[in-house]
Amino acid sequence: MTEFHDLYAHIRAQVLAALQQVAPSLPDALLSKIEVTPAREPGQGDMASNVALVAAKAARQAPPKLATALVSKLQETPEIESVEAAGPGFVNMRLRPEAFRALLPVILRDGTAYGDSRIGAGAAVNVEYVSANPTGPMHIGHCRGAVVGDALANLLAKAGYSVTKEFYINDAGAQVAALAWAAYWRYLQAIGTPLSEEEFAKQVPGGLQYRGDYLIPVGEALAARYGESLAVDRRPAPPEGWFDTVREFAVAEMMRGIREDLDLLGVRQEAFVSERALVEAGAVDAAIERLGAAGLIYEGVLEPPKGKLPDDWEARPQTLFRAAEFGDDTDRPLRKSDGSNTYFANDIAYHAGKIARGAQVLIDIWGADHGGYVKRMQAAVRALAPDAILEIVLCQIVHVVRGGQPVRMSKRAGTYITLRDLLEEVGRDAVRFTMLTRKADAQMEFDLDQVVAQTRENPVFYVQYAHARCRSVLRLAAEMFGAEVVSDVGLAGAALDTLQAEPELAVLRRLAHWPRLAQAAALAREPHRIAFFLYDLASDFHILWNRGKDDSTLRFLQPDRLAETLARLALVAATAVVIRSGLSVMGVEPAEELR
């Protein structure tokens, strides 16, 4: 029997070939809707296809009749043991066990590359995530986007896209100016200013922000480097003399902390793009000019928003981008009343830069509070480059809970949870896995107690435990039979016909599903599907394990039956491989043992 990496894709190809014989030259758009999926019920075989339901109309046959015609063609397929038409027109297929068993050597040889595909066809994808203001340490709110973005990028790479992981440093706006003032205050304190905090705060435009302790070391570092030269008599000097210096220093320190935090989280992005650098290089003006040359910029007055008006709203002419021509609800301003650019204007230049650097697909991971911003950014990208696509993945808020009680997120009350606190309490792997146990756009409850609980209700441990059990068996087997024999490569040569118990076949079927699942998750941009798949695989494996408790002949290790044992070990080793393959997408380390 020929080898396939992707049994589902292979069977689907057979189904399409059968259809081609029965109803030639159907349009591609129709063919693309034809699926081969895992059967829902054991009585329906191993795989089911909707082919007859999808193609019936175009083939001018009733679905059951078309299904029956396809059945007679598919019976000749070597991997198929039996096939029948069922229900409203499904084609149900039972595969020969050999077809599933033949995957084991493939999996053992490919290792974690099993499940890789080329559906991305090398397209250049830029995944931008985290992109926090560099004004303080990362907190739990940033964490979800970081994990989702990182896992999605890994997933797309697995699916054959050429991926860039990127971080946009928002170091150009008013928030960073506020950071500079706050850092300057800590500097003054460090050199022993006689001023009180409130006296200083009165001198700060917009008020003193970022009063958290984390800027104290920044102030001390400034004092160590610049002495009292940034102040006058240990009192505030005019900003012209210190502002740029302090801002740059503080931003660099904040970014250093953020990168450390990301490192602890296992997130490593290769591109860090500074908003300020874009502005200073004239990229924003260039982008606006480009849109202007295309006739997409004008001076105009926007309609006031419906409903409650902001107190200070007044009609005012502004520089507007014709976003409404590209699918947005209204045109959008590019300049503030003081003449400076809006965040949107800078973001246009930033996205233009991603495209200029070669990205064909742009994926931004944003917090749900930026949802209202999606249409305008997509409109801008459409205007800039008709061939590029901007997709936005919105991450909903994470409610932190401890023992069922909400944990208030408040800086003042000291219950503010930084990413670092979270990682210290819960650990990187549990954080990453748990963040991927929900759809990104669904609100999530993050229970600090449950995430560290070592029980089935915690999917992290359930999956890790399955992997640890696999490794445990393989360690024992290596002692019994030698490491060579029990290596993945050694087991790839094992005779496998003895694998026929139902729980063994259930694991095999699940392993066969991995490539298809990884592809579907990549196409849907939904890394959380990996977590659910791994949970199901772990469940199949735990069931198999427990069969050995009821019936000792079903244990993996049978000292007097070497051939049978090696076949089972191949299954165990392949299970471990696929768990590792999935965990590597999620950025989670597999556990060798849990004791």
Next chain:
RNA sequence: GGCCCCGUAGCUCAGCCGGAUAGAGCACCGGACUUCUAAUCCGGUGGUCGCAGGUUCGAAUCCUGCCGGGGUCGCCA
């Protein structure tokens, strides 16, 4: 008020580019350890898929309206 997301078992959530009898964990009830790790497994109880229409062979899934929760609405990013 406009726009976006969500509403599925008592709880937390999968399933959603239309497919067969809507799933899992927790909780609750009852079982399985001379262990290849019982951090596991097996069985049971539990549903008007928010409501009402529509589209069609078929709707949890698509469309419309409503109800409920969250987000957002020029000079925050």
